[in-house]
Amino acid sequence: xxxxxxxxxxxxxxxxxxxxxxxxxxxxxxxxxxxxxxxxxxxxxxxxxxxxxxxxxxxxxxxxxxxxxxxxxxxxxxxxxxxxxxxxxxxxxxxxxxxxxxxxxxxxxxxxxxxxxxxxxxxxxxxxxxxxxxxxxxxxxxxxxxxxxxxxxxxxxxxxxxxx
Numbered sequence: 001x002x003x004x005x006x007x008x009x010x011x012x013x014x015x016x017x018x019x020x021x022x023x024x025x026x027x028x029x030x031x032x033x034x035x036x037x038x039x040x041x042x043x044x045x046x047x048x049x050x051x052x053x054x055x056x057x058x059x060x061x062x063x064x065x066x067x068x069x070x071x072x073x074x075x076x077x078x079x080x081x082x083x084x085x086x087x088x089x090x091x092x093x094x095x096x097x098x099x100x101x102x103x104x105x106x107x108x109x110x111x112x113x114x115x116x117x118x119x120x121x122x123x124x125x126x127x128x129x130x131x132x133x134x135x136x137x138x139x140x141x142x143x144x145x146x147x148x149x150x151x152x153x154x155x156x157x158x159x160x161x162x163x164x
Contacts, residue, residue, distance in 0.1 A: 028055055064089065
């Protein structure tokens with residue numbers, strides 16, 4: 001039996017191919033896990049352009065154009081940063097649809113305001129309005145949090161693609 005990430009990625013690919021759209025990603029806390037799940041699917045190069053793994057703040061600024069002021073004011077783990085990451089994917093790729101994720105996978109780094117497991121996921125479509133962002137709170141150890149985040153992101157993308 002194939003893992004859930006593969007099945008979601010396969011369905012996502014079918015939806016993107018059917019709507020003639022291409023996906024791009026910006027990943028921080030997942031470290032490329034979403035791109036790995038997607039590229040497990042044969043033929044994914046037809047609907048997946050690229051992924052940026054921007055783990056450090058410097059990478060977010062240099063590769064995606066996240067404003068240093070955004071990072072300073074809101075932090076790397078914020079809706080504002082996730083939204084700018086998604087915009088950066090569209091600015092630096094040929095993708096029609098972008099998803100960005102940033103969060104705290106642990107075991108360290110959490111605060112009372114943003115505990116371990118806090119994740120922000122943003123998506124944006126080329127030519128569309130501002131990014132849409134959701135905050136999620138996952139639980140478990142680092143591996144569990146990252147796995148839950150990858151699956152959630154794939155589910156969100158699939159819903160978005162199916163909605164048109």
